[in-house]
Amino acid sequence: MEDYDYLFKIVLIGNAGVGKTCLVRRFTQGLFPPGQGATIGVDFMIKTVEIKGVKVKFDWNIVVIAYAFFILFDLICSFQWNKIDLADKREVHRQRAEEFAEAQSMLYLETSAKESDNVEKLFLDLACELIREAKQNTLDNNDSTPMPGEGKNINYLSCCSIN
Numbered sequence: 001m002e003d004y005d006y007l008f009k010i011v012l013i014g015n016a017g018v019g020k021t022c023l024v025r026r027f028t029q030g031l032f033p034p035g036q037g038a039t040i041g042v043d044f045m046i047k048t049v050e051i052k053g054v055k056v057k058f059d060w061n062i063v064v065i066a067y068a069f070f071i072l073f074d075l076i077c078s079f080q081w082n083k084i085d086l087a088d089k090r091e092v093h094r095q096r097a098e099e100f101a102e103a104q105s106m107l108y109l110e111t112s113a114k115e116s117d118n119v120e121k122l123f124l125d126l127a128c129e130l131i132r133e134a135k136q137n138t139l140d141n142n143d144s145t146p147m148p149g150e151g152k153n154i155n156y157l158s159c160c161s162i163n
């Protein structure tokens, strides 16, 4: 029997090389892997965290292409995904990204897997939001107890700021 209160399955999608694997490795392992190889198809990672006494297990699927709950792009990448690895070459302006996220009813946060900026915040905020939604779902469905992690999907638009 696994020891957690909620199991949340997180899907990250984004073009090859935007930093999906590094972001999750930073959170799960606390490191920024040098020479991170390209993901072939789908990668899986897990981590359990405790938030105010509630144990949350994250189960990530990292998908190189296609459908999504969580979209990652990098700031030096334009929306056409042209990567230039210099901070002063930033092409995606925060305001534009925020407006896009808001129009899609998504949360937005800029992170750096390399510097560990906002990585914990990203996933812990996400966990809090998912717990809130799961609890709300329980209240809305008094006579049917939801499965752990069952509830509304949370969409998150994130990008790694390059340092």
Ligand SMILES: Nc1nc2c(ncn2[C@@H]2O[C@H](COP(=O)(O)OP(=O)(O)OP(=O)(O)O)[C@@H](O)[C@H]2O)c(=O)[nH]1
Pocket: 014, 015, 016, 017, 018, 019, 020, 021, 022, 023, 033, 034, 035, 036, 037, 038, 039, 040, 063, 064, 111, 112, 113, 114, 115, 160, 161, 162, 163
């Ligand atoms: N400077 C900087 N580089 C980063 C950051 N995150 C990832 N990178 C680099 O970007 C490259 C791609 O990172 P990955 O995490 O493998 O990207 P991915 O999106 O998982 O790529 P695929 O597996 O091909 O889909 C690597 O060379 C990383 O070192 C970051 O926050 N800052």
